[in-house]
Amino acid sequence: MTSIEQSLNDLGSEFAELGVKDRLTLLLEIAGELPELPARYADHPDLLERVEECQSPVFLFVEVENDRVGIFLTAPEEAPTTRGFASILHQLLNGHTVAEVLAAPEDIPDRLHLKDAVSLLRINGLRGMLNRIKRQVAEKA
């Protein structure tokens, strides 16, 4: 499995090589790749934690099994940027070990080169999601 650091570098470079408009197109594509919640969570929204740092309702749940982290995130269709952020974190962190996720770089939001395309204020939602994922992983490990 590619390391989180390597995946982050690759994704960051991919964004960096694009113009502002194409960065948004790529983020929208990534948003479309966010997996649907499995039925056990889709039918039990009470199990999910609300990410208060995000402007739109984002909910997440983390599972730890045999030291591997499973990440489940959901955000409404009318919040594609938030879905994009959720999908990025899912792609970077899902399936890694507890130690790897806990050691994931704190500056993921800053290394995606999205500040000009998305604005600094909006990127902070991504920070909130990352912090909450790490906290849940630490609690469940």
Place this chain on the structure above:
Amino acid sequence: MTVPKDSNEKFSAYAHPEVLVSTEWLEANLGTPGLVIVESDEDVLLYDVSHIPGAVKIDWHTDLNQGVVRDYIQGPEFAELASRSGIKRESTVVIYGDASNWWASYALWVFKLFGHTDVRLLDGGREKWIAEGRPVTKDETVVEATEYPIIERDDVTDRAFRDQVQAHIGKPMVDVRSPQEYNGERTHMPNYPQESALRAGHIPGAQSVPWARAANEDKTFKSREELEAIYLGEKGLKVDDDVIAYCRIGERSSHTWFVLKYLLGFGKVRNYDGSWTEWGSLVGAPIVLGDEPGVFSK
């Protein structure tokens, strides 16, 4: 005015009926020469998911703000933005957006700083348009660049700065944030902790009227009668008052600014765009805690 106004009966009761259009009117006017439709959203990707056919996107964060200094773009940049958006000085511009038209109202306010005469809001915004199943597209809008003059930004008529706010204490002010932000329980709006300040509370003397009181469930504006009952009746404001509205960064207060100025016809209303993110972090700025407006003796 390039395109005739919407003669909708609800709008005719407002002080300036020409500043609103209904979803019916806009659908009937798609493609009308002289009309430019602008989408301005909280979510920067939403326009790319779908938009009203022919609409262009103007983003408050990335298009209307300067990249470095906390301020809006200047005349040359606004002229460039208008040009690439296909807007002429005489165009009728209809703005709509998500989140109850907050960012659409904010964009309209910036258009007014540059004195664009005919700017209107779509009553109910993006949410109502979609809910009614009206046409949307993913197709990129092809824009023919226009000539737009370089206009000096007017920071006097509709905009208030911190020193003016300080001098205004004792005169009518409207705080449009949530009750918890107003009374000092929290420094930020629920779900927006990144737009925080170092202190919580409100500007002395400001009355609390959360912005949403001006809106219906379907995001449209309330009727003139209902709005008057709130701002004139309950809060005792008068249309010839000099009023300043604020929130946390000025987007929700643009919504209230629009209501007071255009729907109720207040002669002097300014939006304090520095709002709580500035006032609540300003060294030495007076603040009141609790649910009462409070007073401040200078």
